Amino acid sequence: xxxxxxxxxxxxxxxxxxxxxxxxxxxxxxxxxxxxxxxxxxxxxxxxxxxxxxxxxxxxxxxxxxxxxxxxxxxxxxxxxxxxxxxxxxxxxxxxxxxxxxxxxxxxxxxxxxxxxxxxxxxxxxxxxxxxxxxxxxxxxxxxxxxxxxxxxxxxxxxxxxxxxxxxxxxxxxxxxxxxxxxxxxxxxxxxxxxxxxxxxxxxxxxxxxxxxxxxxxxxxxxxxxxxxxxxxxxxxxxxxxxxxx
Amino acid sequence: xxxxxxxxxxxxxxxxxxxxxxxxxxxxxxxxxxxxxxxxxxxxxxxxxxxxxxxxxxxxxxxxxxxxxxxxxxxxxxxxxxxxxxxxxxxxxxxxxxxxxxxxxxxxxxxxxxxxxxxxxxxxxxxxxxxxxxxxxxxxxxxxxxxxxxxxxxxxxxxxxxxxxxxxxxxxxxxxxxxxxxxxxxxxxxxxxxxxxxxxxxxxxxxxxxxxxxxxxxxxxxxxxxxxxxxxxxxxxxxxxxxxxx
Numbered sequence: 001x002x003x004x005x006x007x008x009x010x011x012x013x014x015x016x017x018x019x020x021x022x023x024x025x026x027x028x029x030x031x032x033x034x035x036x037x038x039x040x041x042x043x044x045x046x047x048x049x050x051x052x053x054x055x056x057x058x059x060x061x062x063x064x065x066x067x068x069x070x071x072x073x074x075x076x077x078x079x080x081x082x083x084x085x086x087x088x089x090x091x092x093x094x095x096x097x098x099x100x101x102x103x104x105x106x107x108x109x110x111x112x113x114x115x116x117x118x119x120x121x122x123x124x125x126x127x128x129x130x131x132x133x134x135x136x137x138x139x140x141x142x143x144x145x146x147x148x149x150x151x152x153x154x155x156x157x158x159x160x161x162x163x164x165x166x167x168x169x170x171x172x173x174x175x176x177x178x179x180x181x182x183x184x185x186x187x188x189x190x191x192x193x194x195x196x197x198x199x200x201x202x203x204x205x206x207x208x209x210x211x212x213x214x215x216x217x218x219x220x221x222x223x224x225x226x227x228x229x230x231x232x233x234x235x236x237x238x239x240x241x242x243x244x245x246x
Numbered sequence: 247x248x249x250x251x252x253x254x255x256x257x258x259x260x261x262x263x264x265x266x267x268x269x270x271x272x273x274x275x276x277x278x279x280x281x282x283x284x285x286x287x288x289x290x291x292x293x294x295x296x297x298x299x300x301x302x303x304x305x306x307x308x309x310x311x312x313x314x315x316x317x318x319x320x321x322x323x324x325x326x327x328x329x330x331x332x333x334x335x336x337x338x339x340x341x342x343x344x345x346x347x348x349x350x351x352x353x354x355x356x357x358x359x360x361x362x363x364x365x366x367x368x369x370x371x372x373x374x375x376x377x378x379x380x381x382x383x384x385x386x387x388x389x390x391x392x393x394x395x396x397x398x399x400x401x402x403x404x405x406x407x408x409x410x411x412x413x414x415x416x417x418x419x420x421x422x423x424x425x426x427x428x429x430x431x432x433x434x435x436x437x438x439x440x441x442x443x444x445x446x447x448x449x450x451x452x453x454x455x456x457x458x459x460x461x462x463x464x465x466x467x468x469x470x471x472x473x474x475x476x477x478x479x480x481x482x483x484x485x486x487x488x489x490x491x492x
Contacts, residue, residue: 016452019288020423021279022467023454025271028293033267042265045293047274050452077433078453079440119436138461154457177266187323190365194325206262206296207324208269211400215384221268 004171006225007067009035010044014055014073014083015153018047026155027072034162039173040068041225050074055086063090063147070165073153075142077119083150084126084143091146093127100132101141108139126150135160144168176231177223181210182242186218192241193220200234202227250417252471253313255281256290260301260319260329261399264293272401273318280408285419286314287471296320301332309336309393316411319399321388323365329396330389334373337392342374343367347387350378354385372396381406390414422477423469427456428488432464438487439466446480448473 011031017023028045035042043066048054055074063069074083088095101124109116123140133142133149137160142151151161182189186209197205206221220238224231257277263269274291281288289312294300301320309315320329334341347370355362369386379388379395383406388397397407428435432455443451452467466484470477 013291016450017454017467018274019278019291020282020421020469021275021277021288022423024275028264029267029270031267032265036266042267043295045259045265045291047291049289076453076455078436079443080452114431117433117436119433138457154455156457156459175266177268185360187363187365190324190363197325204262206326207322208263209322209400211384211402213402221263223266 004039004173006039006041006173007169007171008041008043008065009068009070010046010062010066011042012055012058012062012069012071013045013047014050014071015047016050016080019049027151027153027158030155030159031070031072031162034166036175036177038166038169039175039225040169050080050082052082052086052089055083056090059087059090059148066147068147068149070149070151072151072158075123075140075150075152077117077122081122087145087148087150088127091127091148093129093145095125096128097121098124098126098130098132098143101126101143104132104134104141105139112139133161133164135164173225175223175225176228177221178231178235179222180220180235180239180242181217182220182246183217184242184245185209185215188245189218189220189238189242192238195241196222196234196238200230200237203231203234205234205238250285250419252285252287252419253415253417254287254289254311255314255316256292256308256312257288258301258304258308258315258317259291259293260296260317261293262296262326265295273397273399273404276401276405277316277318277408280412282421282423284412284415285421285471286415296326296328298328298332298335301329302336305333305336305394312393314393314395316395316397318397318404321369321386321396321398323363323368327368330372333391333394333396337373337394339373339375339391341371344370344372344376344378344389346378347372347389350380350387351385358385379407379410381410419471421469421471422474423467424477424481425468426466426481426485426488427463428466428492429463430488430491431455431461434491435464435466435484435488438484441487442468442480442484446476446483449477449480451480451484 130143210216376389456462
């Protein structure tokens, strides 16, 4: 059994470029894996356009329902970077210059011998009371206010910010997940999986056909958020039953 | 100007395997591109777990707000394939055997010399009154009921079903999208993009930093759903202004 209560998370990808298909998203998968590793349950992901009204509405809806709300995208220096302002409105706080962020940006642009223009200074504006999410990849920090964690959109920066986020989580858990690969078709083992799902509490069983032009078999994923022992028993049961058919 | 009213779409990815990070989603990008090509505006994507209650709630919420709701995943033969039943409840129709789907499945399994087991027969159950979305890749069809289009989860099957969906759309449009790549940093051109965004109606301007360990420049995407002429003017304006800085 887990020592700590399972925390839930949702992820809000802010980006027209994903919705028009211009960009293949990589952040969902990375963030999902990292959350799974520390036992935080990612239960919802949405992709929304760069529209202030939509961002605000979605954040207000989601922040009530999850322990952590992570956003990616829209915190750069241009006119379409409206995430920080939208978050400020969503949480009802002043959108203002963060002195710590300004110091970081000043230091960064001095180091790379570039100017801290007004456009760049915009990246130090965020909801009043925010904590910075620093990262070594870019000068501009993300930020955390209430249960909202605001990341950049560029995957390498998201990875750096995710490392900081994971460090900050107090109560980590460990989910169990293991899989069986068989060349049998899904329909041949469906009854076994159904019995296992019913008989082993707290265990989730997923069936994923392996398809390469035509069906090649199945990967059965046995996982549990809180009951590793039962999941291991379920895995053993499924493997034994499959062996009987083969 | 467009001849046809712009239709909106949203996409519901049903899949624990995406939320745990086990699988990198490929369907969002494919569907987004294909919708963009025929001038349907993808305005929302969500990824939700294989939980009946959540699927039903989400579909009820979304089907009111979009012209098309596309779902992927959860229509196979195993216990965790609960999409068709959930859709039936969401639209308030009986979950029942579709005779046309049963015929297709019977024909398919006869052809590949395999048995139409009860588990496989489950794939012919769907909301009463559904239209089939046939495909040549797998025997099991997707289906359409009201404004909900239910696809499989396997990318090659999604592609086949998407081709059928696109064929069925009556009023296609053509969106305009073009881009400028510059080695200037975002902050250097931010003021130009802001002016362009303000001065050219119906034009959307996106700024996407090119980042490869460090900033390498920007791709500026100029697009319009309804006003190609203005978008072309905006592109010319931005290019001219950028050339002045370089």
